[in-house]
Amino acid sequence: MQLNEKDIQTIVDSVLKNVEAAIENRQPASHSPQPVKMKQLSPQSVSYRQTSSSNQDGVFENVDDAIEAASLAQKEWHQDYKLEDRNSIIEAIRKAVLEKVDYFAKATLEETKLGNYNDKVAKLSLTVEKTPGTEILQTETFTGDDGLTFVEQTPFGVIGAVTPVTNPVDTIVNNGIGMIAAGNSVVFNVHPSAKRISTEMVQLLNQTIVKAGGPANLITMVKEPTIESVQEIANNKHVKLLVGTGGPGMVKSLLKSGKKAVGAGAGNPPVIVDETADLKQAAKDIMEGASFDNNLLCIAEKEVFVLDQVADDLIFELLAEGAYMLDHRQVEQAMQLTLKENKEGVPGGCSYMARDYLVSKNWVGKDASLILENIGVQNVQTKLLLCEVDANHPYVQLEQLMPILPIVRVQSIDEAIEKAVDAEHGNRHTAVMHSNHIGNVTRFARAIGTTIFVNNGSSLSGVGFRGEGFTTMTIAGPTGEGVTSARTYTRQRRTVIASGGFNIKG
Template identity: 60%
Template sequence: MNPAELPHQVHESGANGVFDRIEDAIEAGYIAQLNYVKQFQLKDREKIITAIREAVIENKEKLAQMVFEETKLGRYEDKIAKHELVARKTPGTEDITTAAFSGDEGLTIIEQAPFGLVGAVTPVTNPTETIINNSISLLAAGNAVVLNVHPSSKVSCAFVVNLINQAIKDTGGPENLVSMVKDPTLETLNRIIESPKVKLLVGTGGPGMVKTLLKSGKKAIGAGAGNPPVIVDETADLKQAAKSIIEGASFDNNLLCIAEKELFVIDSVADDLIFHMLNEGAYMLDQQQLSKLMSFALEENVHQEAGGCSLDNKREYHVSKDWVGKDAVSFLRQLGIAHEEDIKLLICEVDFDHPFVQLEQMMPVFPIVRVGNLDEAIEMALLAEHGNRHTAIMHSKNVDHLTKFARAIETTIFVKNASSLAGVGFGGEGHTTMTIAGPTGEGITSAKTFTRQRRCVLAEGGFRIIG
């Protein structure tokens, strides 16, 4: 999608939230938030959020197509589903509650108050989806947001910022509640971080970005990397496990941080599980094909540098950016293999130390490791997850086994007998989010995450019931 194809107002500085200068975006967002909290009530916030939801649903196919064409990542059909998910299942003002305590000594009310203007960083993997999710949550909490989006998605992001602000204006809301700079850089990010008008920082992406926000001296909410392991034990419904794993690991070509990245399966049921995965449409790579795939999908870390979704500079390989988010058929084509167009996931048997186990590869290439027993599976899963405490999945009918793994892994999301997608409300209960704040501890974020507690006390001397 070429920038010239966007609505004309996106190119004009300040039109519907998109600015040439980051200083102007910050100032506009700051003024908008002051107006928002002074002139608009909670019911007005909900009206605004409803309008945003409707605008996104109406434009979900266009948004999906724009993101797909600009980033060249993932699957168009899955991006439609992601946009619909964040529009429908991101909580609004119902998430903002007030607690009250009354007694002989008076009345105390604890309100969830806004921070003000929030600076947010969004990733290339879920660019517009994260903006929609964050905007609904932040606006429900009474904040405004100024964005520093990933440069590789800036056209799509400008379009969705325009769309959101137009929806707000159509309901009579203030201009520029959601703002961004047209050409985001590290320098524009630093300006957001340093601005005294920005009171809270929110980042969704890699560990380097989260580390930068945490050094700012401001409160920061950071959603970092994950490398979610899945365990299948000998009691699992293997057919259902195979179907669920393929659904989660192949969704949007494995771009989601919650997606199944590596499998540890008890050896006694491994063959049967693989049989069911092949029946569900997976393609098994032999060792020669795997070796060839590694030659173009991975890059040797010759300079001992940190990269991708890890700060570890000792990794032997990095994932090639050229193959992140590409579909399984593209890999097969590169391998020179006759293929079926409906293949969504490539599977391979490897050892624990294999790079595809250790790296968050974000490709539809799924490594399978055989283990002797549950304890071995848990030990390996813990090591492969690298302490991110992001997401883990297990398929088992044994409650003790499920509990043992859940307590050991201590991830923000733990999914039992379902696709990883259930962890964010896609085929599962509960609300959704694109910002899973494992590093800073907030977990599944929503409107209340982006508030600060405000205690209002009316003491006994000023409050007396006359009986």
């Protein structure tokens, strides 16, 4: 039997009423403690404690102070605030960030020099509007002759979270809303290359929470983030859960901490286009996803495998959408510009050719037109560069995070699936297929095993951008949590009113 929230509240009220009546009817000894009724709180009436640690709206000089303050705030948040208080404070956060979306988009671009303004506005707006709050937390109930059981989602406590340079403020907002919705507090170790704008976002969130009646320091960060500060957060006994959004090295370090970790690692999403696809729509979707914010998102289309019989038509449609095709000489020039020699011999991909190269950080997230200018092509405005290469090319095997999209011709769907799976490198992140053949779609989805699989749409629809479902900036493929939300940041607890307990069915 499934109960709704109203039924659960009625049951709990009845049980508590019976308990209080039993206490009132007995004669306690003079030294026995008397029951204390909890104060009912609201965002307007709640007071909050200021910690003794010196800080500026959640930004602390050292890790220990940031964690101590977050720990005090979390205890108050969990014990003294109701769900309606969480909801009203989260709504205040949404409103405050939406009012400053333009500013944060410009300031993020100015500091990081990655991506583009319009897409940053769209990305942050999506994050604010479609990150779920407490509504995604659900209580499961079981009732029968042997009593009543509740399974509830409860907070971990203090969470340590690491954010990337590619989506700095978006990740803070997304993680922040989800984590406090679940009853936690969070200590952020932001990316050093985005620390100024990340600091401003953390301060805005703190100011908004306090103004709305919440506790100070529910969201904190260390002022000067480093690799060492990540380890300090991971090793602190008050931090109960670790969440990392970024590169594979960072995720691996969190997993070695001995604590539960939610890790969002690298991706290299392949796209397959078969002969049954709507090529015009496929081109439009690929253009949108691969060029969005200069391909900074890990879910974005990174390489295309297209059946040879429709390859020319797909390329024609992509060019009609505004893409620019590089010739062989320009591909070589672009490689010299955007890739660098892998002198240490560390594998950059699975193929022999990819082992010779690494992506140059200087060109991550840069405009396609700027890349063209630097290889001698002037006065061309485009958001996406195309190149025809084979499957072993570095642009296929490396996760570039640049608006350069390699296209690989294949002779069969079997070849397409095999090469797409190889290029994805087992990251289990995202894959896209444009096809109206349900058998082909099913085969690819099973073979690739990614967290997000999109059929006949842009990769962006996988996180709710012109698609259904909620959004996230932390896609936990390596650790299996998938598209994260407030539910990810909870631990299950079971409460049992056993034999002879409350039961209204009989």
